[in-house]
Amino acid sequence: NAGVTQTPKFRILKIGQSMTLQCTQDMNHNYMYWYRQDPGMGLKLIYYSVGAGITDKGEVPNGYNVSRSTTEDFPLRLELAAPSQTSVYFCASSYSMWAGNTIYFGEGSWLTVV
Amino acid sequence: KNEVEQSPQNLTAQEGEFITINCSYSVGISALHWLQQHPGGGIVSLFMLSSGKKKHGRLIATINIQEKHSSLHITASHPRDSAVYICAVAWNAGGTSYGKLTFGQGTILTVHP
Numbered sequence: 287n288a289g290v291t292q293t294p295k296f297r298i299l300k301i302g303q304s305m306t307l308q309c310t311q312d313m314n315h316n317y318m319y320w321y322r323q324d325p326g327m328g329l330k331l332i333y334y335s336v337g338a339g340i341t342d343k344g345e346v347p348n349g350y351n352v353s354r355s356t357t358e359d360f361p362l363r364l365e366l367a368a369p370s371q372t373s374v375y376f377c378a379s380s381y382s383m384w385a386g387n388t389i390y391f392g393e394g395s396w397l398t399v400v
Numbered sequence: 401k402n403e404v405e406q407s408p409q410n411l412t413a414q415e416g417e418f419i420t421i422n423c424s425y426s427v428g429i430s431a432l433h434w435l436q437q438h439p440g441g442g443i444v445s446l447f448m449l450s451s452g453k454k455k456h457g458r459l460i461a462t463i464n465i466q467e468k469h470s471s472l473h474i475t476a477s478h479p480r481d482s483a484v485y486i487c488a489v490a491w492n493a494g495g496t497s498y499g500k501l502t503f504g505q506g507t508i509l510t511v512h513p
Contacts, residue, residue, distance in 0.1 A: 319501070328404070328486070328503035344500065374441060389433060389488075389501070391443040 288312050292377040292392035299367040299399045307362040307395050309377030315390075317380045318360040319344075320352065322373040323394075329376065335360055367399045406487050406504035413511050419474035421507045423487030426468065433501070434461050434472050435486040443486070446472070477511045484508050 292309045299305055311318065316337045321329040321344075331344030335354040349371055351363040360379075364371060377392040403426045413419055423432070434446045447454050447461040449470065454461050458477075463470040474481055487504040 321503075326505065328505045329488075329501075330503075331500055334500060376443060378443075387431075388445045388448055389435075390445065391435075394441040394443075396441075 290377055290379050290390050290392040292375075292395055294395060295393065296396045297398070299364070299397065301367060301369065301399060303367050304363070304365050305367070307364070307375055307377070307397075309360045309362065309392060310358050311360075311377075311379040311390070312358065313379065313381075313390065314357060315379035315381050316357070317382060318354065319378045319389075320350070320360070320362045321376045321378065322346065323376060324373050332362065332375075364397075369399050371397065372399045373397060404487055404489055404502050404504040406485075406507050408507060409505065410508045411510070413477050413509070415478055415511055415513050417477050417511075419477050419481070419509065419511075421472045421485050421487075421509070423470045423472070423504055424468060425470075425489050425502075427491065429468075429489045429491055431490045432463055432470050433488040433490075434470070435488060437484040437486060437506070439483075446485075474509075477509075479511045479513050482510050 290311045319334045320332040323329045330346045332350050333352040335341045338354050338357050341352050341354050354360050375395045378389050380389040381387045405424045407422045432449045435443050436446050437443045449463045458475045460473040484506040486506045488501045
């Protein structure tokens with residue numbers, strides 16, 4: 287099993303450009319998440335999904351969009367990139383959020399907006 | 401507001417020392433996770449707790465539900481334990497907090513040889 291795979295690893299964007307961070311998992315997990323990690327701060331939830339076709343906003347959704355057409359894939363779309371979106375992005379998944387279920391993270395995507 | 405606080409923020413130890421990292425949270429939870437993040441960024445789940453105590457090798461995690469507090473202990477610390485340790489909680493069901501994780505700010509651990 288590959289676990290959680292996210293791409294790209296590194297990306298530099300110009301202000302106003304758009305891009306999609308890809309995330310896929312091969313563990314048949316229902317729950318998937320996108321987080322951002324800013325220096326010295328805890329991870330903040332951007333969007334999450336509890337199953338195919340179901341998504342919801344997290345703490346910091348502005349400037350982002352997601353879709354969940356399949357169980358495996360949960361892409362994060364950045365529209366009109368801004369310097370405030372410079373961050374490290376993590377995709378994660380778990381079978382559920384109840385006791386006994388581990389959360390698995392991707393390797394992270396370093397995004398710089400200039 | 402549901403909050404998670406970790407202490408200390410930074411911790412330096414000599415190889416072989418016993419390490420304790422603390423995590424406190426504000427309201428009832430369904431699960432608490434301890435995560436490890438190495439330089440280069442990858443995050444790995446160490447433990448998931450809803451009650452009691454778990455042990456894996458030199459790592460021990462405990463949780464006190466009544467006191468809303470968890471600790472991560474590292475026995476016989478080693479330089480390879482140097483990493484950021486993160487506490488994250490899944491709040492109890494209900495309202496908009498259902499099923500989502502809230503993270504502490506992390507504890508930076510450095511173990512010197």
